[in-house]
Amino acid sequence: MRFSNAHLAKKSNHNRNLQRERWSWFGPLLWSFLGMTAIVTFFIFFFITPRNPFLVLGPKLLKEKQRCNLFKGHWVEEARGAGMYTNWSCPTIPESKNCFKQGRKDMDFVNWRWKPDECELPRFDPTAFLHLLRGKKLAFIGDSVSRNHMESLLCILSQVETPQDVYKDSDDRFRRWYFPKTELALIMLWTKFLVAGKERVVNGTGTGVFDLQLDKLDDGWIRHLPDIDYVIISSGHWFFRPLYLHEGTNIVDCVYCNDPNITTHNPDFALKMALRVAFKYINDCKSCGKLVTFVRTFSPAHFEDGIWNTGGYCNRTSPLSAKEIDLESFDWKLRDIQLEEMEKANREGETMIGRRFMAIDVTMAMMMRGDGHPGEFWGNKWMRGYNDCVHWCMPGPIDAWSDLLMAVMRKEAAMDS
Numbered sequence: 001m002r003f004s005n006a007h008l009a010k011k012s013n014h015n016r017n018l019q020r021e022r023w024s025w026f027g028p029l030l031w032s033f034l035g036m037t038a039i040v041t042f043f044i045f046f047f048i049t050p051r052n053p054f055l056v057l058g059p060k061l062l063k064e065k066q067r068c069n070l071f072k073g074h075w076v077e078e079a080r081g082a083g084m085y086t087n088w089s090c091p092t093i094p095e096s097k098n099c100f101k102q103g104r105k106d107m108d109f110v111n112w113r114w115k116p117d118e119c120e121l122p123r124f125d126p127t128a129f130l131h132l133l134r135g136k137k138l139a140f141i142g143d144s145v146s147r148n149h150m151e152s153l154l155c156i157l158s159q160v161e162t163p164q165d166v167y168k169d170s171d172d173r174f175r176r177w178y179f180p181k182t183e184l185a186l187i188m189l190w191t192k193f194l195v196a197g198k199e200r201v202v203n204g205t206g207t208g209v210f211d212l213q214l215d216k217l218d219d220g221w222i223r224h225l226p227d228i229d230y231v232i233i234s235s236g237h238w239f240f241r242p243l244y245l246h247e248g249t250n251i252v253d254c255v256y257c258n259d260p261n262i263t264t265h266n267p268d269f270a271l272k273m274a275l276r277v278a279f280k281y282i283n284d285c286k287s288c289g290k291l292v293t294f295v296r297t298f299s300p301a302h303f304e305d306g307i308w309n310t311g312g313y314c315n316r317t318s319p320l321s322a323k324e325i326d327l328e329s330f331d332w333k334l335r336d337i338q339l340e341e342m343e344k345a346n347r348e349g350e351t352m353i354g355r356r357f358m359a360i361d362v363t364m365a366m367m368m369r370g371d372g373h374p375g376e377f378w379g380n381k382w383m384r385g386y387n388d389c390v391h392w393c394m395p396g397p398i399d400a401w402s403d404l405l406m407a408v409m410r411k412e413a414a415m416d417s
């Protein structure tokens with residue numbers, strides 16, 4: 001990529017020289033005209049642009065946009081090649097999500113665009129995004145699906161500026177990318193449960209049973225918060241396991257534990273408790289800055305005829321329609337809980353120090369996209385026969401999360417002006 005950029009730059013220099021010769025008589029005139037335009041533009045912007053650079057829409061258009069529910073809609077077909085990057089133009093696609101490289105043959109699933117029922121969702125504009133987030137730190141807090149979102153955003157942004165790989169731990173759980181020109185940092189802070197959690201180990205092997213501490217957050221993410229401007233927080237998939245929930249030294253509840261002495265709950269209960277503690281911490285964080293929190297809602301898995309270890313698969317090649325999805329499902333319930341807790345935290349934040357929480361509600365859109373997962377094409381030699389119907393192919397429908405992110409960020413910015 002660097003080579004081709006250098007080559008292009010040389011070529012455009014050459015062209016510019018030619019142009020300059022041809023138009024030399026026009027130069028002084030043009031410059032004075034440009035100069036005047038610049039001065040006028042500066043004054044217009046200085047006086048009528050609110051202090052917030054995100055606000056690029058007129059007030060009327062903006063109001064309409066704010067009223068529109070971006071998250072309720074359907075997928076519409078786009079022309080071929082509508083994707084924002086390919087596996088050639090983005091060198092950082094992880095092997096396990098590079099579905100085409102891993103042998104996926106059908107390609108039409110890339111060419112769909114999310115269409116809110118009441119308005120148009122603008123496509124993500126990487127140049128604008130980088131400039132608007134100049135100098136900021138954006139952290140993704142959550143599990144491997146959260147990382148999947150960061151990887152997708154990274155590919156989209158890297159089409160206009162090459163990021164530096166600043167930090168990577170051995171498990172690829174904590175990661176930091178930096179865009180040197182615009183000084184934007186993308187940070188992955190891995191956490192399974194948001195709260196502190198430990199797997200029960202018997203004879204050196206994990207049991208898949210976890211102890212969660214409901215009064216203690218996972219230090220892996222909270223210790224970074226004071227340094228961060230925006231977080232995209234998400235959680236959910238790890239709560240579908242046997243969990244013992246602790247407060248102090250007492251076991252208070254459990255999920256899927258068959259213990260007659262402990263109240264048993266469904267995974268949504270544990271998720272609700274974890275979110276409540278996490279959001280309260282964010283609202284109470286004295287050492288944090290302005291810190292805006294985006295809550296990305298539950299990203300559904302699409303195993304059919306089984307689950308991951310019982311032969312479940314996901315080999316559809318096109319999206320479902322809005323009529324075909326089930327809004328009574330457990331996925332939707334988790335999404336409702338996330339939004340409820342978020343709204344509660346937002347109200348508390350407003351009355352206290354003014355921390356803001358906003359939703360990136362991807363659940364409905366993604367419920368329709370059983371065609372967007374790697375399925376068998378995730379390149380894992382040791383787990384052949386298991387399908388990945390949880391993560392998302394890149395490029396693919398997960399790229400729309402950044403369209404939504406940008407729209408919500410613009411709304412957030414407009415609230416300050």
Ligand SMILES: *[C@@H]1O[C@H](CO)[C@@H](O)[C@H](O)[C@H]1NC(C)=O
Pocket residue numbers: 087088098100101
């Ligand atoms: C990109 O995908 C094609 C299949 O569409 C595959 O042959 C190729 O190896 C992939 N390239 C990279 C760099 O991942």
Ligand SMILES: *[C@@H]1O[C@H](CO)[C@@H](O)[C@H](O)[C@H]1NC(C)=O
Pocket residue numbers: 202203
């Ligand atoms: C743990 O290992 C010991 C010795 O190998 C064995 O006797 C015991 O049954 C094991 N416990 C479990 C729960 O597998």
Ligand SMILES: *[C@@H]1O[C@H](CO)[C@@H](O)[C@H](O)[C@H]1NC(C)=O
Pocket residue numbers: 259260261
């Ligand atoms: C449940 O509590 C009773 C009474 O305290 C105790 O005898 C029993 O061992 C407990 N059962 C389990 C599975 O912990």
Ligand SMILES: *[C@@H]1O[C@H](CO)[C@@H](O)[C@H](O)[C@H]1NC(C)=O
Pocket residue numbers: 313315316
């Ligand atoms: C999807 O996979 C199932 C199970 O392997 C198979 O029966 C079905 O025909 C496949 N469908 C498509 C569209 O390939």
